[in-house]
Every structure is written in structure tokens, then in C-alpha cells.
Amino acid sequence: MNDAATTVEPDVLIRLSGITKTYGNGPAAFQALRGIDLSVREGEFVAIMGPSGSGKSTAMNILGCLDTPTSGEYVFDGVHVEHLSRDQRALLRRNYLGFVFQGFNLLARTTAQENVELPLLYRGENTEARHRIGMEALRSVGLAEWAHHTSSELSGGQQQRVAIARAIVTNPKVLLADEPTGNLDSKRGHEIMELLVSMNRDHGITILMVTHEHDIAAYAKRIVHFVDGQIAHDNENGGAP
Amino acid sequence: MMGWTTLLLALREIRRNLMRSFLTVLGIVIGVAAVVTMVTLGNGATQSVSDQISSLGSNLLMLRPGQRMGPGSSSGAPNFKAEDAEAIKTQVGSLKAVAPTVSRTSVVVVGTKNWATSITGSNSDYFTSGNWTLEDGRYFSATEERAGKAVCVIGATVRKELFESHSPVGDTLRIKQFSCEVIGVLAAKGQSAMGRDQDDTVVMPLRTVQRRLTGKQDVTTILISMQDGASTEQVTNQLTVLMRERRKLSDNEEDNFSIRDTKEIAQTLSGAIGTMTALLGAVAAVSLLVGGIGIMNIMLVSVTERTREIGIRLAIGAMEKEVLMQFLTEAVVLSAFGGLVGLLLAAIACYGLASMLSLPFLFSPSINLLAFGFSAAIGVIFGYVPARRAAQLDPIEALRHE
Numbered sequence: 001m002n003d004a005a006t007t008v009e010p011d012v013l014i015r016l017s018g019i020t021k022t023y024g025n026g027p028a029a030f031q032a033l034r035g036i037d038l039s040v041r042e043g044e045f046v047a048i049m050g051p052s053g054s055g056k057s058t059a060m061n062i063l064g065c066l067d068t069p070t071s072g073e074y075v076f077d078g079v080h081v082e083h084l085s086r087d088q089r090a091l092l093r094r095n096y097l098g099f100v101f102q103g104f105n106l107l108a109r110t111t112a113q114e115n116v117e118l119p120l121l122y123r124g125e126n127t128e129a130r131h132r133i134g135m136e137a138l139r140s141v142g143l144a145e146w147a148h149h150t151s152s153e154l155s156g157g158q159q160q161r162v163a164i165a166r167a168i169v170t171n172p173k174v175l176l177a178d179e180p181t182g183n184l185d186s187k188r189g190h191e192i193m194e195l196l197v198s199m200n201r202d203h204g205i206t207i208l209m210v211t212h213e214h215d216i217a218a219y220a221k222r223i224v225h226f227v228d229g230q231i232a233h234d235n236e237n238g239g240a241p
Numbered sequence: 242m243m244g245w246t247t248l249l250l251a252l253r254e255i256r257r258n259l260m261r262s263f264l265t266v267l268g269i270v271i272g273v274a275a276v277v278t279m280v281t282l283g284n285g286a287t288q289s290v291s292d293q294i295s296s297l298g299s300n301l302l303m304l305r306p307g308q309r310m311g312p313g314s315s316s317g318a319p320n321f322k323a324e325d326a327e328a329i330k331t332q333v334g335s336l337k338a339v340a341p342t343v344s345r346t347s348v349v350v351v352g353t354k355n356w357a358t359s360i361t362g363s364n365s366d367y368f369t370s371g372n373w374t375l376e377d378g379r380y381f382s383a384t385e386e387r388a389g390k391a392v393c394v395i396g397a398t399v400r401k402e403l404f405e406s407h408s409p410v411g412d413t414l415r416i417k418q419f420s421c422e423v424i425g426v427l428a429a430k431g432q433s434a435m436g437r438d439q440d441d442t443v444v445m446p447l448r449t450v451q452r453r454l455t456g457k458q459d460v461t462t463i464l465i466s467m468q469d470g471a472s473t474e475q476v477t478n479q480l481t482v483l484m485r486e487r488r489k490l491s492d493n494e495e496d497n498f499s500i501r502d503t504k505e506i507a508q509t510l511s512g513a514i515g516t517m518t519a520l521l522g523a524v525a526a527v528s529l530l531v532g533g534i535g536i537m538n539i540m541l542v543s544v545t546e547r548t549r550e551i552g553i554r555l556a557i558g559a560m561e562k563e564v565l566m567q568f569l570t571e572a573v574v575l576s577a578f579g580g581l582v583g584l585l586l587a588a589i590a591c592y593g594l595a596s597m598l599s600l601p602f603l604f605s606p607s608i609n610l611l612a613f614g615f616s617a618a619i620g621v622i623f624g625y626v627p628a629r630r631a632a633q634l635d636p637i638e639a640l641r642h643e
Binding site: 061064066067086087090091092093094095097099101105106107108109110114118119121122124166 | 246249250253257549550552553554555556557558559560561562563636637640
């Protein structure tokens with residue numbers, strides 16, 4: 001990618017500067033983000049917290065290249081995302097990003113294996129490679145023996161594990177998790193968090209996670225608080241509880 | 242993403258919703274089956290008509306009184322006499338046979354059985370001009386013709402209806418008050434172009450019918466068979482001149498007779514059947530169009546229903562054109578599959594109907610290919626709108642969709 005931007009701080013992967021996002025226009029306009037500056041280095045585990053309406057989800061959509069900012073700069077690994085087209089952003093997501101959602105978002109009536117292989121399909125991997133890499137990812141979340149079960153046959157915790165396997169199957173640089181434990185009881189939630197921590201620690205995947213639960217945020221190394229579309233605090237975290 | 246992968250995704254999606262997919266393609270199946278069946282049967286009917294026309298006799302002209310086209314003679318114009326046929330035979334060149342005919346419908350009785358059939362009076366040229374062949378016995382002789390003897394040659398249907406399996410030659414049948422000896426049986430010819438059973442006939446010498454059935458010297462139709470290679474135009478001209486002279490028409494009077502070429506009738510008939518086939522095909526094509534709209538309808542519903550799935554695909558990194566291609570491929574695979582099933586159904590229907598309607602089953606590769614191509618094209622045309630809608634969804638909105 002572009003070398004010029006990476007010369008200043010070699011390990012900065014994500015840099016947001018002066019990001020704003022306004023919905024609508026005229027007097028009805030709503031400013032969800034009012035100037036966000038945020039840098040994330042490779043290998044970080046960042047939790048984004050804040051009350052609802054604070055702009056954390058909007059920021060997450062922009063960070064995940066699903067949405068574009070109204071103004072400001074977003075540099076991802078040296079690339080100015082704000083200038084990319086819809087399809088270019090799709091390719092960026094395909095090659096560098098993985099998503100984990102609160103509602104799991106697995107394909108219905110589809111086996112765990114097929115769900116995990118889906119991103120590989122879009123990457124153009126052949127059948128043999130898809131099976132091999134897909135099974136490897138399922139094994140890493142401990143669900144190898146559930147490969148042929150459809151999503152409705154899996155528990156919530158298992159579905160989220162499949163979703164994590166799907167997110168990491170392409171070996172992304174960044175994993176974006178939006179309330180990954182929101183639909184799980186606390187025991188399953190902590191199991192999912194352990195899994196995310198190990199992904200971050202063992203595979204060096206940078207993780208950005210939105211949550212409103214303090215004990216979940218506590219797993220992250222760094223916690224960013226959003227209030228009214230701005231960053232209120234940005235603190236290093238002592239470590240896992 | 243390669244085409245193969247897109248196809249795989251589409252097939253997976255179709256398999257996942259088997260029942261809905263089946264209902265979606267039903268319209269296409271019926272549409273394609275209807276179009277192909279109509280056109281195939283229409284072609285069979287055309288073929289059958291031209292076959293029958295050629296069995297009627299090649300190079301055959303029909304001379305009838307009056308100007309009206311179509312069966313029956315028009316009022317006013319006088320009928321012909323046997324002498325007219327004699328005159329034609331001697332004065333017009335390049336002719337093979339000239340048969341003056343008069344027909345009556347009458348009941349024929351043999352023992353306890355009776356059968357209403359068409360009795361035709363003519364000479365032995367009748368068999369030449371009509372391309373008849375004998376199965377049994379003989380035709381009547383010139384002596385029998387002149388004497389107006391009560392002898393007859395019967396068609397295959399009359400034989401089947403009135404006689405047992407034994408040969409009827411030498412037996413007698415009764416028509417009204419007179420008895421008539423059967424001297425020959427004609428080989429079967431089947432239906433005429435008009436759908437009349439040509440074998441349902443009894444042929445006697447002209448004079449016999451005139452004396453015993455009609456009671457008049459009239460001849461209603463003169464069949465004229467030309468030699469091979471004779472010019473229809475030239476013969477028709479000579480005939481016209483001769484008949485105008487014999488019927489004493491002055492220059493300013495119109496012909497009160499008509500000469501029809503059987504080839505011409507065949508062409509008219511084939512043309513009419515062709516028009517009918519086109520019409521039925523067009524109606525069937527409309528049903529194919531309705532089937533296409535059905536596909537669009539289901540695909541649109543499917544896009545709404547699968548909004549979240551599309552959102553997932555987009556988030557994972559599917560490009561707009563990949564989602565478009567996936568949905569388009571689904572539509573095309575569905576409609577093309579429907580087309581194939583339709584062709585299969587049409588083949589079965591054509592086979593069954595052709596034998597029921599006793600038409601030849603002419604498999605036409607072109608109409609099958611055309612219908613299949615059309616069904617696939619319908620998938621593209623009607624699948625495009627839903628596919629584009631899917632591709633242009635906002636991933637954030639789509640993921641939020643319940």
C-alpha cells in the first residue's frame with residue numbers, strides 16, 4: 001500500500017482525523033460525529049464505549065468501511081478510505097477486515113462450514129482451499145465437529161463462534177466486533193471474549209469492539225469513550241480482569 | 242469471483258428454497274410447454290394437410306359450376322353434362338384423365354346392416370385422377386359405364402362397416418330400391434384435407450347414378466388430371482375458352498364456372514393453418530411473458546426476504562456486480578431450468594396429442610431452441626430489476642433489516 005503515510009508512525013494501521021458524520025440536511029440535520037481523531041496501531045485491542053446515540057456505532061460503520069464520513073480523513077494502512085468507491089471499499093473489507101455482529105448474522109439454512117467459507121468464495125479460493133482453510137478456522141473456535149450443522153441447530157454462543165471463524169478465515173488485519181456478547185448470557189459472553197483475546201494475542205489481529213458493558217470492555221487493552229459524537233476519554237486499560 | 246462460483250451460489254440458493262423455486266418456474270414451464278406444443282402440432286397439421294392434398298392427386302383441376310369458392314355449387318349457374326367431359330377430353334391437350342362426377346348421400350344396406358355414405362357416379366378416369374388404387378377386385382369397364390350397369394367399387398370404410406372380414410367382391414348391396422354388385426374395393430386413403438373420410442365412399446358408373454339416384458343428366462364436378470409437366474395455366478386457359486363456348490357466354494358475361502387447382506387449395510389451407518398456429522403460438526407466448534413476470538415477482542419478494550443475507554454478503558466484501566450476478570444467475574438458472582422442463586412436457590404433450598388427433602409428430606429443433614432461449618432471456622430481463630435492487634442495498638441498512 002501507500003508508503004508515504006506510513007513513514008511517520010510505522011505501526012499505525014488506522015488513523016481518523018477530524019471525522020464528522022451528518023445525517024440529513026437543513027434544520028433537521030443530525031450530527032452523529034463531531035470531529036473524531038483516533039489512531040490505532042497494529043495489534044491493539046480497542047473497546048469503544050458510550051451511551052446510545054453517542055456515535056459509537058456510526059464510528060464503527062466508518063471504521064468498517066461500510067459508511068463514508070461527511071468530512072475528515074480516514075487512512076487505513078496508508079490508503080485514504082474517504083476517497084474510495086463503493087466497490088473499492090468492498091474489496092478493502094474483503095481483504096483486510098472481518099466483522100462480528102451482535103445478532104451473529106449467519107446465513108439461514110446454511111451449515112457452519114458454508115458460512116465460514118463464504119468470504120473465501122468471494123476471494124475466489126477453490127473448493128479444496130475453501131474446505132481446508134474453513135475447517136481450520138472452525139477448529140480454531142472449537143467447532144470442527146459442528147461443521148455440518150445449520151445455524152438454527154447451534155446455540156447462540158456457537159453461532160457467535162461460527163461468526164468469529166467467518167471473520168478471521170481470511171486472516172484479516174482488523175476484526176470489527178459490534179456488541180459481540182450483546183445477545184449472549186454472561187458465561188457465553190466471557191467465553192467469546194476469551195476467544196477474541198486469544199485471536200488478538202496469538203494471531204496479532206487488531207480488534208475494534210463496541211460494547212456498553214464494562215466487564216466486557218475490560219478485556220480490551222484500550223478503552224475509548226464516546227459522548228455526544230466526540231471522544232471523551234481514551235485510556236490504556238490495566239489488563240484483563 | 243468467477244462465473245462458476247456465481248453459479249454455485251445460485252444453485253445453493255435454489256436448492257435451499259426448493260418449493261418456492263418450483264412454484265416460481267411453473268409459469269415458465271407452462272409457457273414454454275404451451276408455445277412448443279402449439280407450434281409443433283401446428284406444423285404437424287400443415288404437414289398432414291399437404292400430405293392429404295398430394296394423396297388427392299397431383300396436377301388435379303376441379304371444374305365446378307358457379308363462381309363461389311368453397312364446397313357446393315352456387316345457385317343459378319347450370320350444371321355440366323357428360324358431353325362437357327367428352328369435349329374436354331377430345332379438345333384440351335396434355336390431359337391424363339377427365340372424370341365427370343355427381344354425388345349423392347344415401348343409405349347403403351347389406352343384410353341387417355346399413356350405413357349412410359357418399360355415392361359418386363363417374364367413369365374409370367375417376368380412379369386415375371383421384372390417385373386411387375385397388376385392394377381387391379376390379380374397376381368398372383367401358384361397357385358397364387355405357388350401359389349404366391348396377392356395379393360399384395367401395396371404399397375401405399364402407400367395406401369395414403358393412404362386410405365381415407371376407408371379401409365383398411361378388412356380394413350385392415342395396416341402395417334405395419335397387420341392388421348393386423360389388424366388383425372392387427379401394428385401398429384406404431384416410432382423411433381429406435377438409436377432415437372428411439375419403440374412404441367412406443361408393444363409386445358407380447355415372448349413368449347408373451344419374452338414372453337411379455339423381456334422376457337427372459347433370460354432372461356437378463369434372464375432375465381433370467393433367468399430365469406431368471403440363472402447364473396449369475395453359476390447360477386452364479384452354480378449359481376456360483372451351484367452357485365459355487359450350488356454355489354460350491358472350492364476351493361481356495363473366496364465367497359461370499370455376500376451375501380450381503388442388504395445389505392452390507393446399508396452399509390456401511396451409512396458409513390458414515399457419516396463421517392459426519401463429520395465433521395460438523402468440524397466445525402461448527403471452528403466458529410465457531406472464532411466467533416471466535411471476536419470476537420477477539418472486540425474485541423481488543426474495544430480495545426483500547433476503548435483505549439481511551445481502552447485507553452480510555456486502556459486509557463480507559461482495560462487490561455490487563457480484564451480488565447482481567448472483568441474483569441474475571439465480572433468475573436465469575430458474576427460468577432456463579423451467580424452459581427445459583417445459584420442453585420435456587411439450588414433447589410428452591405433443592406425442593400424446595399428435596396420436597390422439599392423428600397428426601404427425603414433427604419434432605422441430607428450431608422452435609425448441611427458440612423457446613429455450615426465450616425462457617433464459619426472460620430470466621435475464623425479469624431478473625435484472627430485482628438483482629439490481631439487491632446489489633444497490635446499503636449494507637448498514639440491510640444488516641439492520643429484520
